[in-house]
Amino acid sequence: EINMKRLQRRFYEMASIGSTENEGVHRLALSDQDKIARDTFIDWSKQAGFLVRIDDFGNIYVRKEGTASKKPIVIGSHLDTVPKGGKYDGSLGVLAGFEILESLLEIEPLETPVEVVVFTNEEGARFPNPMLGSGAISGVFSKQHVYDMVDDDGITFESELERIGYKGDKANRLKEFEAFFELHIEQGPVLEQQGLPIGLVKGIQGLSWHTVQFTGESDHAGTTPISYRRDPMQSAAKAIMRIGEWVENLGDETLVTFGKISSLPNTINVIPSEVTFSMDIRHPNKKVLLRRIETAKTLIREVALEDDTQSLCEDLSLMLPVLFDESLIDLLQSSCQQHGIGYHEMFSGAGHDAMYMNNLGPTVMLFSPSVNGKSHCEEEETSWEDIEKSVKVLGESVVRLASS
C-alpha cells in the first residue's frame, strides 16, 4: 500500500533544495530555498489532483476529500530547517503524510477527509518564535505579533511572506479536526538505545527561550587596568558557566543551552560594551520549569551585581509542557501491535507543531529513531527501514480512524 520508493524519491528531491556541502540542508523559513521547497510540494500535490489552500501565515494544506462531510484527519509538520540542519527534521513528517495521502487514492474512498499540512517557521531559527505557523492558527500568537516579527536583519515576517508569494487567506486556516498526527524524527538518543523503531509520544516537555545581555564599559584593552574594568564578557562567561554547573549538579531532567553569542563592538583590542547570548531552558514539569527559569534569572542578576555590570534577561517564548490524546496513543499502539512492530512510550524533548495543534483538538506524535541521537546538524540520519515502520503504523491508524 505504502510506496517507499516514491517516498524516498520525493524525500531526496526535497533534501536537494538548500542542500549543504556536507549533505545537510540550509533552508530558513520564508527564504528563497523555502519558496522553492513549497512550490515543489504544491506541484506534486496538484499533479496528484489534491486541493491546495494557503492561509494568511503561509501554512499550506493539501486535501483529499471524504465521502461524508466530516472534520478532517490531519497529518503535518514543516519544511523549514535550522541553519546547516539535517534532511529529516520536518520534511520526513510532511512527505510521509503526503505518501499516505497518495496511497489513499488507491483504496476505497474514505468517509473522512484527510489533509496534509506544512507549517511555517517551525524552527524559530529565522523568526524568533518556533512553531509560529501552528501557534498562530491555534491562538497562541496574534496576527500582528507574527507579521511584525523580524529576523536578524530586521526583515519582517509579513514582508517575506509577501515576497515569496505565500500570503494566503485567513478563511483557509485549519480550525478543527478529528485528529492531528505528526511523524517526526526523535532528534535524541533514546530509541536507538532502546533498540526500538517507533516512539509513541505521550507529551512534550516545556521550553522557554530568553535573550540575556550584560552591559559594561567599553575601553581600550591596553591602557585600562584590570581593577578599573567593568567587563561584560567576564560577566557573560561567569553566568554561562554558573548556570551550566548549577544544571549539571541538579542532575535531573532540566536542560539549559546557550546557542548564540555576540559582543559589541566586537574588536580584538576593545573591552566590549555589551555581550548578548541566548538561553534555552527545558523541563517536562510546568511548575519545575517556571522555578528553573527564576533561578537562572537570579544567577544572572547576581553576576551583574558582583561585577558591577548591568544585566537584562528578555523572555522570548514560553511553551508549556503538553500531554497528548490518550485514545490516539492507544490507536497508534494497537496499529504497532497489529504489525508486530516494537515501540517505546516517551516524552519529546523538542517542541513540535503538534504542541500547539493539541490546543485545537486530539493530537499525537510518533517518532523514528535518530542515528547517534543527532539532529539540528548536517549529520542527522534515520534508517529507511525504521521510517517504513512508522509510515505503515501511521497510515494504518489514519485508515482505521477514517473508517470508524
Add this chain to the structure above:
Amino acid sequence: EINMKRLQRRFYEMASIGSTENEGVHRLALSDQDKIARDTFIDWSKQAGFLVRIDDFGNIYVRKEGTASKKPIVIGSHLDTVPKGGKYDGSLGVLAGFEILESLLEIEPLETPVEVVVFTNEEGARFPNPMLGSGAISGVFSKQHVYDMVDDDGITFESELERIGYKGDKANRLKEFEAFFELHIEQGPVLEQQGLPIGLVKGIQGLSWHTVQFTGESDHAGTTPISYRRDPMQSAAKAIMRIGEWVENLGDETLVTFGKISSLPNTINVIPSEVTFSMDIRHPNKKVLLRRIETAKTLIREVALEDDTQSLCEDLSLMLPVLFDESLIDLLQSSCQQHGIGYHEMFSGAGHDAMYMNNLGPTVMLFSPSVNGKSHCEEEETSWEDIEKSVKVLGESVVRLASS
C-alpha cells in the same frame, strides 16, 4: 607660531568623515570613509604647497624640504579608527604634525626636511595586524603577507588598496630619518590622575593577539541530556573566566582582554559546534609576556581536556616591548621645562606606529591626557588646552633638532 584655530578647524572637519550619531568616528582602514579622509588630507597638503608621496602600502608622506640634504625629521600617526571609535586616536597626531609643518612655513627655512606621515591600518580593526603600514616599511611584515591579509568579509588588503586608489610606489617608502615623533592621546587614566598635561613616553609594553577556538559536538538543545554533551560554549566560558581570574589574582601589570566572540551555527536551540573568541595579552616585560602567553594557552588546553572538547589557540600578532630613544626623551623634556609645562614619564599601554618606527631610527612619543581615560569608544575626549601644550612642545622640539 602654532595656530590652534586652524588646527581645530581641520580636526573637526576630519572628525566629520565617518562621524557616528554619538559624536564618535567609524572609519575603518581602506574603507570609503578612509579614502575621503586621505583625499581631504592630501588636498590640504597640496594647497599648502607640500610634496606628497604614497608608498606601496598606502602610507602617505607630506614633505617640507630643508635647505640641506639631510635625513628628515618625521612626525606621524594614522587616520583609521576602530569601529565606533573616537575623534582623537590617530587623527590628532597627524593633524598636529601637519599644523607644525604649516607653521614652519612662517619662520626661517630649516636645514632639515620635515615630513608628516599617515600610516595605513594602524588599528588592526579591519585587517588583523595592527600598525600594518609602519610594520610593513620597517621589515616586520613581508609585502605578500600584507597584501594577502583579509578582513572579516574575505576582502584582501591589496584589492582594497587598489579600489580606493592608494597603491603607490615602493620607492616612496620612508627608509631613514633623523628622528620620528608621534603625538597621541594617552587612551588611559594615568595623566588625568596625575593632573599633568603631557606624557613623555619611555616605551611601549608588549602585546600579543590570538584567536581561540573550542570545538565540540553540535546537537539539539531539547533532546541531548547534559551528560551526553560536548559543549564548546561551556568550554569558552570556563576559559574566559579562568584566565580572567588568574590575571586578576596575579595583581601585576598583566592585561588580558576578550573582545570578540561568536558561535556556530549560532542558533538558539542548537548546542554550538564551535565557539571562537579573541585574546589580547599585554605586559611591559618581554620575558614575562612570553610566560603569560604560555600560561594562558595551558589554561585553555586544560579546559578542553576537562570538557572533552577540542581547543586551538592561533597566534595572530606578537609585538614585543620597545624602549624609545633617550636623547629624544631628553629633548622633549627640556622643551617642556623651557615652556614651564608639567610632564609625566610613562610607558604606553597601547601599541603605536612609533613601536615599529623604533626599528628604523631614533623614535619617541608624547601623550595628551584622555578625559576619564576612555578611548576606542565614542566618548573619547581630550581638552584643547592640553593639546595646545603638546603641540607647542612637539613643535619646539622639531625646530630645535632641525637647527642643531
